[in-house]
Amino acid sequence: MQCVALKPVNGLLLLMKNWLLITGIVRGKFCGLPKGKKAIKRRCVFKRKCKADGTVEKRKARLVAKDYLQKAGIDYEKTFAPTLSYSSIRLLLALAVQKDFDVNQMNVVTAFLNPSLKEKIYMKLPEGVEGQKPVYCRLNKSIYGLKQASMAWYDMLDGTLRNFGMKRLQNKPCIYHWRKNEKTLIVGIYVDDLIILSNDRPTSKDLKAALQKQFEMKDFGEVHWCLGMRIVYDKEHKRLSIHQxxxxxxxxxxxxxxxxxxxxxxxxxxxxxxxxxxxxxxxxxxxxxxxxxxxxxxxxxxxxxxxxxxxxxxxxxxxxxxxxxxxxxxxxxxxxxxxxxxxxx
Structure with missing residues (x-):
C-alpha cells in the first residue's frame, strides 16, 4: 500500500480508522462473489484539509470505490444531487446581511457512509485482508466513490430536514426554508457542508440538535471559512466580505x-x-x-x-x-x- 503525501505510519492509521468505518457498513460477514456478479474495485485516497490560514487542520484517508466499473441499471440508477452554486452562496450571504440573520456553518462527518444502498453491490477487499477468504463483501451502505453516493446522501439529508418541517425551493432544491410567525430559518447545502441562516437562535439550536441526533456533525458556529473562501461578517455594521x-x-x-x-x-x-x-x-x-x-x-x-x-x-x-x-x-x-x-x- 502506498501513502502519497503522508507519513507512512499516519497514513496507515488513518486508513485503518476509515476501514473500521467501512466494515461497520458491510452486511454481516464477508462473503463470496455470487455467480454472474462482478465486484467493483477500490483504491486509497489521501488528502490534507487546511485551515483558513493555510496550515494543515487534519489529514484524511478514504477507501473509495472505482465508480467507472459500475454499470448503469445494474449497480446504480439516478446519480444527480443538487448543490449550492457560488452565486447562490453569495445570494444567501447578501440576504443574511440585509435581514440581519445569523450565519452558521456545520459539516457532516463521513456523510456518504450514512445512507443505505438499494442495489446489491459487491466490493473487493483492500490490501491487508486478501490473505483470508472470501475476499469480497456486500455493501449494505454507501461509500465514497459510488456513482449514487451523492444522491443517496442528499435523499437522506432531505428527509431529515423535511422531518424538521423545512421545505425546499422548487428551483433550488439545495436550499431549504422554514418560517413561523417572525421566525425564519434557511439552510443551504453543498454536499456535506451546511450554511444555516436564522433570525432566532433557539430555532437554529433546535435544528442543530435534530441534525446531531441523526448524524455525526461538526458545529463551526459563525461562518468564517467556507468552500475555500474566508468570510468576514460584521453584523453590527451590516458588512460582509469574501476573501480568497x-x-x-x-x-x-x-x-x-x-x-x-x-x-x-x-x-x-x-x-x-x-x-x-x-x-x-x-x-x-x-x-x-x-x-x-x-x-x-x-x-x-x-x-x-x-x-x-x-x-x-x-x-x-x-x-x-x-x-x-x-x-x-x-x-x-x-x-x-x-x-x-x-x-x-
Missing part, C-alpha cells in the same frame, strides 16, 4: 508570478484578441505547450465565481483560446492573474 487570498497566493506561486506588478484592469482595452495570435510555426506551438494556459484559466474561473466576479468577462475572453493560445492571449491571461493579486488587502 490563500487561493490567489497558490495560483501566483504555481505560475511563478509572486513578484509580478499589479494590473489596474483585467483586460487591456488597446488589445483585441483573435485567432491570428495563435502560433504559426511548430517551434512556437512546442513552446506554448509548456505554458499551463488551461490550468491558469481554470484557476481564474474559480476566482470569478467566488471573490472576483468582476473578472468574469475577461476570463471568458481568454478562455476562448485554450485550444491554441498565442503570446497575445497568454499576456492577457497573465494580466488577469496580476489584476487579482491586490485582493489580499
Amino acid at each position: 487570498e490563500r487561493h490567489i497566493d497558490q495560483v501566483l506561486e504555481r505560475l511563478g508570478k509572486t513578484d509580478c506588478k499589479v494590473a489596474k484592469t483585467p483586460l487591456d482595452s488597446n488589445q483585441v484578441l483573435s485567432k491570428d495570435m495563435a502560433p504559426k510555426t511548430e517551434d512556437e506551438r512546442t513552446e506554448m505547450q509548456k505554458v499551463p494556459y488551461r490550468e491558469a484559466v481554470g484557476c481564474l474561473i474559480y476566482l470569478s465565481q467566488g471573490r472576483c466576479p468582476d473578472i468574469s468577462h475577461a476570463v471568458g475572453v481568454v478562455s476562448r483560446f485554450c485550444d491554441d493560445p498565442g503570446c497575445g492571449t497568454l499576456a492577457e491571461q497573465r494580466r488577469n492573474d496580476v489584476y487579482c493579486e491586490p485582493r489580499h488587502h
Whole structure:
C-alpha cells in the first residue's frame, strides 16, 4: 500500500480508522462473489484539509470505490444531487446581511457512509485482508466513490430536514426554508457542508440538535471559512466580505508570478484578441505547450465565481483560446492573474 503525501505510519492509521468505518457498513460477514456478479474495485485516497490560514487542520484517508466499473441499471440508477452554486452562496450571504440573520456553518462527518444502498453491490477487499477468504463483501451502505453516493446522501439529508418541517425551493432544491410567525430559518447545502441562516437562535439550536441526533456533525458556529473562501461578517455594521487570498497566493506561486506588478484592469482595452495570435510555426506551438494556459484559466474561473466576479468577462475572453493560445492571449491571461493579486488587502 502506498501513502502519497503522508507519513507512512499516519497514513496507515488513518486508513485503518476509515476501514473500521467501512466494515461497520458491510452486511454481516464477508462473503463470496455470487455467480454472474462482478465486484467493483477500490483504491486509497489521501488528502490534507487546511485551515483558513493555510496550515494543515487534519489529514484524511478514504477507501473509495472505482465508480467507472459500475454499470448503469445494474449497480446504480439516478446519480444527480443538487448543490449550492457560488452565486447562490453569495445570494444567501447578501440576504443574511440585509435581514440581519445569523450565519452558521456545520459539516457532516463521513456523510456518504450514512445512507443505505438499494442495489446489491459487491466490493473487493483492500490490501491487508486478501490473505483470508472470501475476499469480497456486500455493501449494505454507501461509500465514497459510488456513482449514487451523492444522491443517496442528499435523499437522506432531505428527509431529515423535511422531518424538521423545512421545505425546499422548487428551483433550488439545495436550499431549504422554514418560517413561523417572525421566525425564519434557511439552510443551504453543498454536499456535506451546511450554511444555516436564522433570525432566532433557539430555532437554529433546535435544528442543530435534530441534525446531531441523526448524524455525526461538526458545529463551526459563525461562518468564517467556507468552500475555500474566508468570510468576514460584521453584523453590527451590516458588512460582509469574501476573501480568497490563500487561493490567489497558490495560483501566483504555481505560475511563478509572486513578484509580478499589479494590473489596474483585467483586460487591456488597446488589445483585441483573435485567432491570428495563435502560433504559426511548430517551434512556437512546442513552446506554448509548456505554458499551463488551461490550468491558469481554470484557476481564474474559480476566482470569478467566488471573490472576483468582476473578472468574469475577461476570463471568458481568454478562455476562448485554450485550444491554441498565442503570446497575445497568454499576456492577457497573465494580466488577469496580476489584476487579482491586490485582493489580499
